[in-house]
Amino acid sequence: MKKKIKKIIKIILIPIIILIFGNIAVYLYCLITPKMEINKSQSYYLYDNKNELVFQTNDDWIPLDKINKNLINATIATEDKYFYKHIGFDYLRIVKAMITNIINRDKGEGASTITQQYARNLFLNFEKTWKRKIDEAKLACELEVHYTKDEILEGYLNTINYGGIYGIESASQYYFGKSASDLSIAEASMLAGIPQSPNNYSPVKNYNLAKERQKVVLLMMKKNKVITEEEYNTALNTNIIIVGKQKTSNLKSINYFRDAVLEELNSLSEIPSSLIETGGLKIYTTLDTDAQEDLETAVYSYINDETKIETAAIMMDPNTGGVMALIGGNNYNSSQFNRAIDSKRQVGSTMKPLLYYTALESGFTASSSFTSEKTTFTFAGDKTYSPKNYNDNYANGPISMAAAISYSDNVYAVKTHLFLGENMLINTAKRIGITSELTPIPSLALGTEEISLIEMTTGYSTFANLGYKVNPHFIKKVEDSKGNVLYENKEEKEAVLNSSLTFILNEMLTATYNKNFIDYNYPTLISLLPNITHKYAIKSGTTDTDLWIMGYNQNAVLGVWNGYDDNSKINSSDNSYHKNIWIDTMEAYFKEHEASWYDIPDNVVGVLVNPITGIIANENDEKKEMFFYLKGTEPTLDTTSKDLDAVFKEENTISAGE
Numbered sequence: 259m260k261k262k263i264k265k266i267i268k269i270i271l272i273p274i275i276i277l278i279f280g281n282i283a284v285y286l287y288c289l290i291t292p293k294m295e296i297n298k299s300q301s302y303y304l305y306d307n308k309n310e311l312v313f314q315t316n317d318d319w320i321p322l323d324k325i326n327k328n329l330i331n332a333t334i335a336t337e338d339k340y341f342y343k344h345i346g347f348d349y350l351r352i353v354k355a356m357i358t359n360i361i362n363r364d365k366g367e368g369a370s371t372i373t374q375q376y377a378r379n380l381f382l383n384f385e386k387t388w389k390r391k392i393d394e395a396k397l398a399c400e401l402e403v404h405y406t407k408d409e410i411l412e413g414y415l416n417t418i419n420y421g422g423i424y425g426i427e428s429a430s431q432y433y434f435g436k437s438a439s440d441l442s443i444a445e446a447s448m449l450a451g452i453p454q455s456p457n458n459y460s461p462v463k464n465y466n467l468a469k470e471r472q473k474v475v476l477l478m479m480k481k482n483k484v485i486t487e488e489e490y491n492t493a494l495n496t497n498i499i500i501v502g503k504q505k506t507s508n509l510k511s512i513n514y515f516r517d518a519v520l521e522e523l524n525s526l527s528e529i530p531s532s533l534i535e536t537g538g539l540k541i542y543t544t545l546d547t548d549a550q551e552d553l554e555t556a557v558y559s560y561i562n563d564e565t566k567i568e569t570a571a572i573m574m575d576p577n578t579g580g581v582m583a584l585i586g587g588n589n590y591n592s593s594q595f596n597r598a599i600d601s602k603r604q605v606g607s608t609m610k611p612l613l614y615y616t617a618l619e620s621g622f623t624a625s626s627s628f629t630s631e632k633t634t635f636t637f638a639g640d641k642t643y644s645p646k647n648y649n650d651n652y653a654n655g656p657i658s659m660a661a662a663i664s665y666s667d668n669v670y671a672v673k674t675h676l677f678l679g680e681n682m683l684i685n686t687a688k689r690i691g692i693t694s695e696l697t698p699i700p701s702l703a704l705g706t707e708e709i710s711l712i713e714m715t716t717g718y719s720t721f722a723n724l725g726y727k728v729n730p731h732f733i734k735k736v737e738d739s740k741g742n743v744l745y746e747n748k749e750e751k752e753a754v755l756n757s758s759l760t761f762i763l764n765e766m767l768t769a770t771y772n773k774n775f776i777d778y779n780y781p782t783l784i785s786l787l788p789n790i791t792h793k794y795a796i797k798s799g800t801t802d803t804d805l806w807i808m809g810y811n812q813n814a815v816l817g818v819w820n821g822y823d824d825n826s827k828i829n830s831s832d833n834s835y836h837k838n839i840w841i842d843t844m845e846a847y848f849k850e851h852e853a854s855w856y857d858i859p860d861n862v863v864g865v866l867v868n869p870i871t872g873i874i875a876n877e878n879d880e881k882k883e884m885f886f887y888l889k890g891t892e893p894t895l896d897t898t899s900k901d902l903d904a905v906f907k908e909e910n911t912i913s914a915g916e
Contacts, residue, residue: 302424302538304519306545307580307734312509313516318427322412325426326441331484332450333415336475338372339482342407373398375453376414420452421460422520433461435501443489444496447475462502462594502590509547510554514586514596519543519732521599528745529736538739543732544580549573549814549847553583556842560835561588567832570597570711571818571839573847576719576810578749579728581712595823602694602708603821606799607666607782608806609683609705611721611763614659616686617674618759624766624885625872625893627656628673629903630665635672635700643700645672648800651779656903658872660885664769664781666798668704675703677906689754690720691727705799705806714808715817721764721795722810724856725755758859762886767795767809774869774883783807785834786841792853794844798837802827805836809844812854816844858886865892 304313322330334341370378377397401410415438420429426449430438434445441449451471452459461468473494480490502513509515519541523529529539553571561569565588573583586596595601617626630653634644645668652669653661662670675683680698687696694709696702716730728751736745769775770783771790782798796809805820805828818836821828858864866875869883874893887893 303540304516304545305540305542306547307543307582308547309542310547312543312545312547313512318425318431319416320425320427320438322408322415324437324439325412325415326439326446328443328446329415329426329438329441329449330411331482332443332446332475332479333411334372335478335482335484336450337375337453339478341372341411344371371398372414373401373410376410376417377401418453419456420449421456421463432502433500434498442493442496443476443479443485444472444493444498447479447493448472448498451475461498461500465500502594509550510558511585511587511590512550513590513594514598515543515545515550515581515584515732517586517594517596518581518584518599522732523736526733526736526745539744540737540739540741541733542735542737544575544578544582544734545732546573546575546582548850549583549843552846553585553816553839553843555846556839557585557588559842560838563589566822567820567828567835568597568823569818569820569835569839570601571816571843572598572711572715573814573816573843574715574719574730576722576728576812576815577726577751579716579719579730579751580734580747580749581730581732582814593823597819597823598711600710602710603804603806603819604707604801605705605709605714606801606804606806607668607671607705608714608797608799608808608817609703609707610663610666610671610799611767611797611808612686612690612692612717613671613675613678613683613703614663614766615721615755615759615763616678616682617659618762619686619756620678620682622659622674623872623887623891623893624660624762625658625867625887626902627658627872628662628670628906629653629655630657630662630667630669631655633669633673635676637700643672645669645701645704653778653870657870658867658885660766660769660872660883661775661777661870663766663797664772664775664869665779666770666782671703672700673903673906676700677902687717689727691716691730705801711817711819714806715815718808718810718817719815720755721760721767722812722815723751724757725753725760726751727754758862758888761856761859761862762888764795764856765886767797768793769869769883770796770798772869772883774881777870777881783837786837789841789845791845792848793855796840800828800833804828805832807836807840809840812856813852814844814847816840818843861889862886863889863892867893 302314303311306312415426417425420426423429423432426438429449430436430441433449434441448461448468451468451474454471458464459468459471476485476490476493479485480487485493523541553573557569557571569585569588571583571585572581574581584598586598587593630647632652634642636642647668648666657667657670661667680700680702683702684696684698692709692713694707694713696707712730716728719728720726731747733745734747735743737743770781771787772781773784773787775781776784783796792811794809794811796807799806803821803825806817808815808817810816818840820832820836864884864886866882867873867885868875868879869881872885872893874895875882
């Protein structure tokens with residue numbers, strides 16, 4: 259029996275002795291290592307397209323004695339309750355984590371102390387490998403030897419990731435608009451819960467999840483007797499007001515742009531996730547602060563706290579695909595949902611330029627005519643479709659393609675769509691960067707399918723740059739804290755459209771505000787004409803629930819959307835916001851920047867025609883307009899108008915005048 263007891267004692271004592279002597283050896287090793295310098299700037303920095311800093315995190319290092327005790331107690335209770343007792347490692351937690359990982363057959367359970375987390379934040383990546391854990395342990399030991407507990411805790415709190423905001427003072431200012439010295443128990447417990455999963459527990463991104471995590475923190479604080487039962491209940495039931503504002507930039511909607519940048523950053527395979535988590539990155543973006551300021555000024559001159567309708571807008575450089583300015587909603591503090599990128603809506607008649615480019619490529623010209631009249635289309639199975647023009651306004655005669663664009667004639671669009679074949683429009687959309695799933699149906703020509711604003715802006719960039727598909731992006735270059743280039747966008751372009759036909763389309767899109775088209779109807783954007791001082795290609799789109807306007811020149815593409823998140827119908831009082839925002843932004847921007855139009859291609863010729871019929875003009879025509887054609891396709895005095903309706907009726911069943 260005594261032998262068995264001695265054997266058991268040996269089995270227990272030997273590992274303990276090894277552990278003790280191992281700790282002494284590690285301690286002595288750490289003691290003789292040089293004192294490592296603590297970097298007090300684990301943040302990231304966003305620069306605009308002029309390389310000027312517009313956004314940074316963690317610019318406020320706050321001493322430990324200035325941090326509210328509630329936050330310190332919450333952090334220790336949650337992350338490392340024996341912080342002031344251990345020498346960098348919590349062996350009981352390590353054993354427990356090892357057992358859990360063995361049972362679950364993974365390495366998901368962690369046992370890192372605050373010291374270990376701080377070491378990782380400062381010097382290591384976040385890979386769950388044994389090598390990283392060994393390095394982490396060694397560095398944690400060095401921290402414990404060379405720095406006091408208070409210095410380690412201060413460094414940890416000033417560098418930890420609080421949902422994309424690094425450091426407790428910056429996080430406190432961002433989330434609550436106050437210093438970390440003034441936090442309540444409720445606020446402190448919410449902040450202390452974020453580091454476990456910064457992407458999930460940020461109260462700006464998900465308040466409900468943050469509240470659930472806060473409850474866990476408060477329970478730990480109560481269990482560790484740093485708060486009373488009464489304080490626990492009070493904090494748990496406190497309705498916390500989230501501010502969600504950065505003080506780095508005066509731009510109201512910079513957080514929408516920032517979120518888009520970080521989303522792209524996370525998608526870059528060239529940037530290890532460990533570096534993103536650790537921070538210290540310099541991110542050079544495509545942001546044009548002039549464009550962003552002009553866009554914000556325009557939006558907020560029409561949209562205010564009482565305005566219920568939402569707004570999204572993107573300005574893009576069509577030659578690179580770089581996003582110059584972005585607004586994802588009226589108020590970031592109220593809603594972080596980025597409608598410019600993440601929302602898909604019916605695009606209305608902004609789909610028609612894609613249709614008419616397809617028609618030009620299929621042999622149509624600016625003069626090609628269909629009859630504009632009430633029309634019912636009949637399909638197999640006796641299915642019918644009767645598109646209507648706005649206000650039931652029809653020419654009741656043939657109109658040119660340019661006139662159809664000017665008036666946004668729906669009957670002309672559907673006839674063209676069916677004439678070409680419903681898949682043709684889808685093919686063009688895919689070529690220019692539309693990735694949303696589109697259905698080959700008659701109403702596709704009228705924009706009844708849902709597409710995101712960034713897709714539409716990218717597609718229109720192909721028209722603006724005369725036929726090149728670009729990749730939308732927010733990041734130009736990423737450097738680490740030492741200036742090493744980790745990633746650089748090559749801004750590649752792919753020729754996908756005919757440049758001459760694209761030029762012809764661009765010219766036709768000026769008809770939307772051209773007074774020469776005032777006839778039986780008015781151009782859809784004629785109201786903008788008094789404010790237009792530069793030449794633009796513009797197309798608007800309206801559905802029951804969505805208001806769109808897309809337009810461009812060689813230098814910029816701007817898309818603006820207004821609508822309600824719950825798909826409520828548009829009110830008559832909302833009808834002009836998108837148009838006014840668009841023209842105010844473009845005109846303000848091009849007061850200070852070059853605005854250029856397109857040179858006529860060598861294989862394109864201009865001819866004076868009657869703008870409504872597209873027939874070559876004669877002395878009796880009161881109105882004459884220059885239409886553009888590929889050489890050899892232009893009308894002459896001897897040209898007779900091709901009756902496309904007759905060709906169409908041979909292959910399709912329609913009835914007119916209904």
